[in-house]
Amino acid sequence: MTDAATIECPFCASTLKAHAKVCAHCGARRVAGMTAKGQPLGRGGVFFIRMFLTLWLLIALSMFAMESAPVGIGMLVLWSLMFFFNRRNVFPDGQGRWYRPN
Ligand SMILES: [Zn+2]
Structure with a gap:
């Protein structure tokens, strides 16, 4: 070993x-994370993405509670797309991401 x-x-x-x-x-x-376009993200950027996705999901779910289901469904669809493109920022593999300029 x-x-x-x-x-x-x-x-x-x-x-x-x-x-x-x-x-x-x-x-x-x-780097701590990567945008969907392959740009590096620091820890602050990764934290922001996680907070943004969490807040968006909470607001989307609260739309159902306020009987605005169509808005909630629309927000959930958008959330799914954003989550998909940021899944490796939300759940890092522990190996980190490598980035080389140019
Ligand atoms: Zn190298």
Whole structure:
């Protein structure tokens, strides 16, 4: 188990320490999350997305309680799409996401 503490850079395949934040070889860096367009997100960005999705869901569900079911259904459909594109930000795999500019 001597190599258990290393990972491979997903961009250049260099061997890195498992907790490395940056690849010294190609400059790729580990980020907290990623937008649907592939832009890196910091911890604040990931937190914002989680809060936004949670609030949106609560408001959508409250629409049913206020007997505005059509609005609630519309909001739930939109929420499903937003959740789908952000599923890896909401439920990270623990490996982190790697991002290399350009
Ligand atoms: Zn690399």
